[in-house]
Amino acid sequence: MSDLQKIQNQIKDKLLLGINEGMVRFPILDPAFIQTHSQVEEKESPFLNISKCSACSLSDKRKRVLVESKMNSKPFFVLSDFPDTVDEESNEVFSILSPISSIVLNLMNKLNILNGCHFSFAIKCVPERGLPENAIKACSLQNLSQEIFHVEPKIILCFGYRALHSLVHLDKNLNSSDFLENSEITNMSIRGLSIRVFFLPSIRDLRDFPHWRRDVWNVLQPLALKANL
Known part of the structure; x- marks a missing residue:
């Protein structure tokens, strides 16, 4: 060498x-x-994006977008139609002071699943008079889809027809005209997730017809007992 x-x-x-x-x-x-x-990184919380939403005209006069700032994985996704002014004035999404939201908060607390619930609205801004024609579809596609994907719920508790209609925009296999209240409907699929959906009366109906709450309790109690939270 x-x-x-x-x-x-x-x-x-x-x-x-x-x-x-x-x-x-x-x-x-x-x-x-x-x-x-x-x-x-892919699942970074969509809170900031949703809180800046301008998808419909409700953004012009709102005080804030009602969406959870912390989006942790939760087994239950509680979906209502739209907030009231009491919700908007509070620091929460569902305010215990609201005559509407407090009904569901108390219900989830009595079922012992409150800590396992993520709370959301199909329309995340308070409507002054009526809902803009495109509000449900726009908010669903731009905001609700991100929220559900991030929370990864096992079950969506859908209160009211408007809330159900928002899910139809995310999964065309859902047909809101075929479903009965207080029942489990077809599983919805969104971005690889398969989620059980329960269709329930609107919270405003539960306020106006208190005797309906027993039916909702009978639907949810077995789910709560299996949750073991």
């Missing part, structure tokens, strides 16, 4: 040693770690 070849081999050995030391100091990331963190 010539002197030149010896020198080349020594340089090669030093380079390999440096590479191996670098791998020890800065090991290659485990693929599972990379996948997990890429999923975290």
Whole structure:
């Protein structure tokens, strides 16, 4: 072996040693770690995007968009039609001071599933008079889809026809005209998730017809008992 070849081999050995030391100091990331963190980035909370929504004319006069700032995975997704002014004035999505929202909050508390619920509205701004024609569809496609995907619920508790109609925009296999209140309807599919859906009377109907609450209780109690929260 010539002197030149010896020198080349020594340089090669030093380079390999440096590479191996670098791998020890800065090991290659485990693929599972990379996948997990890429999923975290992909599932970044949509709160900021939703809170800036301008999809319909309700954004012109609203005080705020009513959406949960912390979107953790929850087994139950409680969906109502739209908030009232008491909800809007509070710091919550469903306010315990609201004569409407408090009905559901108390119901979930009595069922012992309150902490397992994510609360949401199909329309996230308070309508002054009537709903704009495109409001449900626009809010559903732009906001509700992100919210459901992030929360990954097992069950959606859908209170009222408007709330159900918002889900129809996300899954065309749902046909709101075929469903009866206080029943489980067809599972909905959204971005790879398969979710059980229960169609219930609107919360405003539960306020106006208190005797209907017993029927809702009978539907939800078995689900609550199985939840083991």
